[in-house]
Structure formats: C-alpha cells, structure tokens
Amino acid sequence: MSHIENQVKGAMQAALEHLKQELKTLRTGRANASILDKVHVEIYGSHMPLKALANITVPEARQIIVTPFDHSNSNAIAKAIEAAKLGVNPMVDGKLIRINVPPMDESIRKQIAKQCKEFGEKAKVSMREIRRKFNELVRKQKADGVLPEDLMKKAEKTIQELTDKYCKDIDAACADKEKEIMTI
Numbered sequence: 001m002s003h004i005e006n007q008v009k010g011a012m013q014a015a016l017e018h019l020k021q022e023l024k025t026l027r028t029g030r031a032n033a034s035i036l037d038k039v040h041v042e043i044y045g046s047h048m049p050l051k052a053l054a055n056i057t058v059p060e061a062r063q064i065i066v067t068p069f070d071h072s073n074s075n076a077i078a079k080a081i082e083a084a085k086l087g088v089n090p091m092v093d094g095k096l097i098r099i100n101v102p103p104m105d106e107s108i109r110k111q112i113a114k115q116c117k118e119f120g121e122k123a124k125v126s127m128r129e130i131r132r133k134f135n136e137l138v139r140k141q142k143a144d145g146v147l148p149e150d151l152m153k154k155a156e157k158t159i160q161e162l163t164d165k166y167c168k169d170i171d172a173a174c175a176d177k178e179k180e181i182m183t184i
Contacts, residue, residue, distance in 0.1 A: 012166040019123040031101040041080040066097040120174035131163045
C-alpha cells in the first residue's frame, strides 16, 4: 500500500514542481530573470538555452541585463528574446543586452493572470490523470487477486486524499502568482 502511495506522491509532486517552474516564467510587475528561462538561441547551427550563453542579472526592479559569454552572439541573443514574444524589448548596448521591463497595464496583467489560471488547470488535469492511472492499477491488482478488497478501497481513498491535497497546493501556488501579477 505505502509503495503505491509513494508512487502517487512522487508523480503528483513532480506535476506540482512542473507547474511552479511554469509559473516562474510568467511576467510580473518587477523584472524577473526567470521570464528568460524558455528562450533558446540559434547559435552555431543549434538551439541553445539562453542560460548556457549568457549571464543574466536583475540590477533594478525594471531592468534585466544579459551579458553574453561570447560578445559576438549579442545580436542573435537579442533576436531570440524578441522572437520569444515576452512583451519586452531587448537593446544591444555594447557588450551587453539591456531589457527594460515596462510597467504592465491592467489588460496585460489580466492576460497574464489568465495564463496563470490555464497553467493551474493543466496541472489539475495532470493530477486527475495520475489519480485515474493509480486507481486503475489498484483495481487491476484486486482483480488479479494481489490486493484484497478492503486494501483496494483504502488505496483508492488515499489516492483521492492526495489528489485533493495537491489540487489545493496548485490553487495556492496559482493564487500567490496571480497576486504577484496583479500587484502594481
């Protein structure tokens, strides 16, 4: 029983961590280097993550500085940031790239908050999928005679409790992020 419980917890925790990583990439009113996490740059004929090509710092609330390790890549990096459609405008300034993070108006905040909700919904779908998969597993074990009925019922109850707990964690993570997005 605890073996299945640990598997369910592991799968659900992984889905929650994935959501938290996705939420980090959403823009808020303050400059946040994580919005660049998904940016890939085409250099030397292959796509590389921006993090592998440059140092990224946030010297002040409304600015991100990207310092390429190889300065000849500056223009390619700036183009990749523009192509990522993050709502920011990178400017090549000598050996570095400045990204001024404009204050967000109400419509942009609402749009990003909506994205936040969509990420949360996708995570909940993952949780329900994990629940379905493990419920099928314990039912199959009962059908195969490996698991008695009372243990199957107990396992299903535990799986449902974990699903409820992790869905609450998803709601909390999304609510925190939405608050951060809506804060001026």
